[in-house]
Amino acid sequence: MKTHYEVLGVSPRADLDTIKRAFRQAAKAHHPDLTGGGDAAADHTLKMIIVAYKVLRDTDLRAEYDAHLTFERKRLRGERWDAILQFTAATAVLSAILIGLEIVLLPSLGDWMSKPPATRSIVLRPSPPPRSEPWDRGPEATAVSPSRDAVSTARPGAPPATSRGQGAQPAGDVAAGGAPAAAIEPTTAASFLKRALERSQQGDLDRAIADFDEAVRLAPRNADVYRYRARDLGRRGRWDRALADYERAIRLDPNNPALFHDRALALQQKGELDEALVDLDRAVRMSFSDAELYSDRGAVWLAKGSYDRALADFNQALKLDPGLATATVRRDEALEHKREQQLAGDNARPRQSGVDTTGTLPPEAAPKAAPKAAPKAAGR
Structure with a gap:
């Protein structure tokens, strides 16, 4: 590890x-x-x-971790030396036993070898009769060697085998239809799904989607198949079809927060931010301890320009998972946008701060009030 x-x-x-x-x-x-x-x-x-x-x-956690690594290295080194010493001791004991047996048995073996051949009892067993039929070689040979009809069928024009070794082929070289065994197409929804996921991981999205189509045809009530296909459709930019798959998956499994989360991300890619927020709110209510849900909802608020709400979601995500990198990056972005917004507001504030904040007249407006009162006095 x-x-x-x-x-x-x-x-x-x-x-x-x-x-x-x-x-x-x-x-x-x-x-x-x-x-x-x-x-x-x-x-x-x-x-x-x-x-x-x-x-x-963290300095303290790192010091504890380094101490743990040092302890583990010492322990492994000690176990390795113990294993070496045990092996050496066992080898020494075995060598001693073999030397003792050699000392005890070698004189008896020498006496036996020095006796004349007439005193030895040798039992000669008759050899088995030769087999004339090349195909009668037991179950192992039967499993490996094909029949004469099979050989002639697999290889048109080839002469039938008449002796041992002629026309024999290893089993499994040729499957039905002349195709290798590994190229046999899957036939069940599970096998299509397995191959589709493998192709998806390899980046072969078009063939993966084709396999997902077959899995959906064979298992139309499986919500996960629609979800996996929707992800690959989204990676290909086919957002409308991906959203249709998410809709089917949610109808089959309406209590799965991951489905609402994934559909919200697809809606966000299409620019439908309000609909994405609705799905993310549902997902948060179902799984309120998932930090990624708050982080993704904050990203939608950030895209809408609601920086306070975005910061609230990012802070909640980091409270649940302080190491969530995306929430940290997004929070910094939201803070930067909010500071820019505040700076823009501060630059525009002197033109309307006198009326909007205090409700009193600005100082330069006081002299202008006297000329307005003068005509009224003249009219009297």
């Missing part, structure tokens, strides 16, 4: 700045939002990166 230093790719003597840079690079390289979707292996790698950074950035 990799250590935290190996996960981040840094030396055990690296300083905090080096660890922070390595964490940002690793988080960007493995985060699904930045790599266009992810799988279970990528999620596991990202979690390991976050845990490693959480330990190594």
Whole structure:
């Protein structure tokens, strides 16, 4: 198992700045939002990166972790030496036993070898009769050697085997229809789903979607198949069809917060931010302890320009998971936008601050009141 230093790719003597840079690079390289979707292996790698950074950035936790690594190295080194000593002792004991047996048995063996051949009792067993039929070689030979009809069928024009070794082929070389066994097409929904997931991980999205189509045809009541197909459709930019799959999956499994979460991300990609917020609110109500849900909802609020709500969601996400890298990056972005908004408001405030904030007239307006009162006096 990799250590935290190996996960981040840094030396055990690296300083905090080096660890922070390595964490940002690793988080960007493995985060699904930045790599266009992810799988279970990528999620596991990202979690390991976050845990490693959480330990190594804290001085006390890092000291405890280094002490634990030192203890484990010493323990493994001690176990290795113990194994070597045990093996050496066992080898020495076995050697002693063999030497003792040699001392005891060699004289008797020499006396037996020195006796004349007439005194030895040798029993000669008759050899088995030769077999004239080449196919009668027991169950093993039957399983390996095909019948004459099969040989002639698989190889048109080949003469039938008449002696041992002629026309024999290893079993499994040719499957039905002349295709290799590995190229046999799947026939069940589970086999199509398995191959589709493998192709999806390899980046072969079109063939993966085709396999998902077959799995849906064979198992139309499986919500997970629609969800997996929708993810690959989204990676291909087919958002309308992906949303249709999410809709079917939610109808089949309406209490699954992950389905609402995924559909919200698809709606966000299409620019339908209000609908995405509705789905994220449902997902948060179903799974209120999931930090990623708050982080993604905050991203939608950030896209809408509601920086206070976005910051509230990012803070909640970091409260649940302080090492969530995406929430940290998004919160910094929201703070930057909010500061820009405040600076823009401060620049515009002097033109209306006298009326909007205090309700009193600005100082330069006081002299203008006298000319308005003068005509009234003249009219009297």
